[in-house]
Amino acid sequence: MKxxxxxxxxxxxxxxxxxxxxxxxxxxxxxxxxxxxxxxxxVENIEETNQTTGLENVTREDINTICFAQDEALSNSKKxxxxxxxxxxxx
Amino acid sequence: xxxxxxxxxxxxxxxxxxxxxxxxxxxxxxxxxxxTCPVCLGLPGALPVPNKKAIEWCVMLGMALNCKIPHFSKFxxxxxxxxxxxxxxxxxxxxxPFCVNGSIKLSTGKKIRIRRVHMEEDTAKLVHELGNQKSTxxxxxxxxxxxxxxxxxxxxxxxxSGVPLAEIVTEPDFDDAKxxxxxxxxxxxxxxxxxxxxxxxxxxxxxxEPNISLSKDGxxxxxxxEVKNINSFRFVEKAIEFEIRRQTEILQKGQTPxxxxxxxxxxxxxxxxxxxxxEASDYRYFPEPDIPPIRWAKSQISNLKSQxxxxxxxxxxxxxxDYELSDYDTEILTRETTIADYFEDAVRIGKNKNIxxxxxxxxxxxxxxxxxxxLPAKLxxxxxxxxxxxxxxxxxxxxxxxxxxxxxxxxxxxxxKGKTQALQYLxxxxxRALKGKVDPRVVIEAIENELK
Numbered sequence: 001m002k003x004x005x006x007x008x009x010x011x012x013x014x015x016x017x018x019x020x021x022x023x024x025x026x027x028x029x030x031x032x033x034x035x036x037x038x039x040x041x042x043v044e045n046i047e048e049t050n051q052t053t054g055l056e057n058v059t060r061e062d063i064n065t066i067c068f069a070q071d072e073a074l075s076n077s078k079k080x081x082x083x084x085x086x087x088x089x090x091x
Numbered sequence: 092x093x094x095x096x097x098x099x100x101x102x103x104x105x106x107x108x109x110x111x112x113x114x115x116x117x118x119x120x121x122x123x124x125x126x127t128c129p130v131c132l133g134l135p136g137a138l139p140v141p142n143k144k145a146i147e148w149c150v151m152l153g154m155a156l157n158c159k160i161p162h163f164s165k166f167x168x169x170x171x172x173x174x175x176x177x178x179x180x181x182x183x184x185x186x187x188p189f190c191v192n193g194s195i196k197l198s199t200g201k202k203i204r205i206r207r208v209h210m211e212e213d214t215a216k217l218v219h220e221l222g223n224q225k226s227t228x229x230x231x232x233x234x235x236x237x238x239x240x241x242x243x244x245x246x247x248x249x250x251x252s253g254v255p256l257a258e259i260v261t262e263p264d265f266d267d268a269k270x271x272x273x274x275x276x277x278x279x280x281x282x283x284x285x286x287x288x289x290x291x292x293x294x295x296x297x298x299x300e301p302n303i304s305l306s307k308d309g310x311x312x313x314x315x316x317e318v319k320n321i322n323s324f325r326f327v328e329k330a331i332e333f334e335i336r337r338q339t340e341i342l343q344k345g346q347t348p349x350x351x352x353x354x355x356x357x358x359x360x361x362x363x364x365x366x367x368x369x370e371a372s373d374y375r376y377f378p379e380p381d382i383p384p385i386r387w388a389k390s391q392i393s394n395l396k397s398q399x400x401x402x403x404x405x406x407x408x409x410x411x412x413d414y415e416l417s418d419y420d421t422e423i424l425t426r427e428t429t430i431a432d433y434f435e436d437a438v439r440i441g442k443n444k445n446i447x448x449x450x451x452x453x454x455x456x457x458x459x460x461x462x463x464x465x466l467p468a469k470l471x472x473x474x475x476x477x478x479x480x481x482x483x484x485x486x487x488x489x490x491x492x493x494x495x496x497x498x499x500x501x502x503x504x505x506x507x508k509g510k511t512q513a514l515q516y517l518x519x520x521x522x523r524a525l526k527g528k529v530d531p532r533v534v535i536e537a538i539e540n541e542l543k
Contacts, residue, residue: 073249
């Protein structure tokens, strides 16, 4: 399996220089081939799962809890305006 | 060429709290960023815990749409970057949604297959503004006012972030905009009947994204266009019909439309390209490690089913049968539960007074009483007084009218000059003189005859 580092960088929202692209392409391919070792293991009789805690049905009742005050919510923002987070324009 | 249309509908659930935290989910018109906490702001280390009621409502919605409810289900992360999504992923459901394989029947008899109904969280609200406004900037020396000249920017309000959304996905079974509209009205009605959402499109409680393409040979086309930003029933048909025309033109030139997301622009009356559509695999879905999966016992599902409110189809059948109403009357009285409940309350009260359901139905439909102001008991009294006029013989009315007109010559003159209050006065006088209940329309007729 060969990695498309440009595509991965785009999905991760990371701007990479040409050198970085080469560097990470090599590293990521090494990681992939290392993880591929798992394929050598026989898992025929093992039940599939995607969690290890064994927990199920952890939910909460529909009850309100206390929220941040507006200034608290905004306290770590770089910029804000009219009680909202301010960011560079999207469109 | 035949249109091939599939629909994704998002319904915002009206739970008290958000999907994964206890912040209030009632965000509409509230002060920005006052319903937030570490979970819905996406702060590191916060632990999302799903809202039980939201999940139950999602399952009820699925059952109302004749879906199967798998005994095992889980949440997944859908990864993408956008400023309205603070975690960098949306908690959604990928391959094991709460409800699958449902269907709904339209009035034409056509069956629309429902592929799935799943649960996810809403995003924050973005406000786009053009610059030249003052903004406050937090610095180490306190707040500094900065004038931002001609610098466009966007603002984010996280009150909506994490509000529960149920998403209903159909198979591409529609081939015309009218069917889409009827389907949406049915979905809206079901959500309101179940009392799980206000499903108001203008307020954004109900949002739809049609996927539209055209098929030459009846097979599924190789592309599809997703249309967003349709926030009213009026726009649904227009947006779909515009897309069908636009794609027809491209295909007639021998080209294939580009797979992309477009937005409906009401001012320009057309759809406009927003972005080329990402492949599904780009979202890199994977199971949400913070939320253990859900497993239902059979008894839980049947319990939920028994808690479900009567659905539109069932109410329609029952009204027709129990009250012997026509299809038309039943359809109007069951369109909204508030009217249906009002009617049934009035029927219950009317029963003791020998006023039958048909009479009440007719009265509600003809007079359209204000449900908030005229309580059902008052409505029944109104029906009673409207129908129990004493039968006074015509001769007696005629004599009384003559007498009243003679004694009120000034009012008669005023009436002849066109003063309508004078007529009201005369009618009132006649009715008082008769002491009994008499239909004012009969009195007016008698007065007019007398003055001819």
